[in-house]
């Protein structure tokens with residue numbers, strides 16, 4: 449009986465790779481999902497209020513040393529590149545990482561320059577880290593989402609990595625940015641996609657019944 453919560457916890461977390469889970473645990477991020485492309489993984493917490501706050505962390509394995517990493521939300525009806533409000537981390541010539549918000553438009557798609565701009569949600573604590581020790585390039589932030597525009601049960605998110613950059617500008621790569629098609633619709637509450645929802649529900653039940661036994665999670 450006592451071992452049960454640990455078993456369920458392991459199942460829930462095992463949906464992401466172990467090195468990424470360790471990054472999540474350090475940051476107290478409780479939910480995670482492997483994304484369908486680019487070997488990317490996505491972790492989050494949410495906090496419902498007048499405006500919904502979500503803590504997000506997006507990570508890709510560093511094997512291919514990208515010059516930029518992008519993750520964003522599309523408030524429109526479709527999970528697609530055009531219309532996405534993105535957070536992009538760009539490796540600077542001196543090795544530091546810039547993290548700015550960008551609006552992806554149809555001009556971006558045909559090759560116009562993409563420079564930082566304001567987006568329709570507040571972004572706090574945006575940071576990026578490229579760590580040899582974890583082998584991950586991560587992008588993290590807290591977003592304050594106006595609930596009229598963003599429904600966290602039905603969020604269109606979009607992600608991409610690229611290998612060229614010019615200052616703060618992530619550059620198009622014929623085979624990547626133009627096909628900014630790494631997209632998904634995710635339910636942050638139920639995490640229904642890809643089967644992790646069921647595990648999550650078990651985990652929540654266990655936590656309410658016997659929260660002491662999983663305190664090491666925090």
Ligand SMILES: *[C@@H]1O[C@H](CO)[C@@H](O)[C@H](O)[C@H]1NC(C)=O
Pocket residue numbers: 497498
């Ligand atoms: C929500 O908004 C109302 C009215 O502006 C305010 O009184 C309340 O404190 C807010 N609640 C939270 C959790 O921020």
Ligand SMILES: *[C@@H]1O[C@H](CO)[C@@H](O)[C@H](O)[C@H]1NC(C)=O
Pocket residue numbers: 540541542543544
């Ligand atoms: C590195 O370059 C960026 C952008 O040019 C600049 O903002 C930052 O201060 C530089 N950092 C260091 C440590 O020189």
Ligand SMILES: *[C@@H]1O[C@H](CO)[C@@H](O)[C@H](O)[C@H]1NC(C)=O
Pocket residue numbers: 580
């Ligand atoms: C991290 O990797 C970069 C690029 O491969 C290398 O130049 C740097 O020395 C490494 N840093 C550490 C601390 O291993």
Ligand SMILES: *[C@@H]1O[C@H](CO)[C@@H](O)[C@H](O)[C@H]1NC(C)=O
Pocket residue numbers: 599600601602
């Ligand atoms: C949010 O999305 C969920 C799932 O699609 C839906 O059931 C719910 O009605 C939506 N909420 C609002 C306020 O639109």
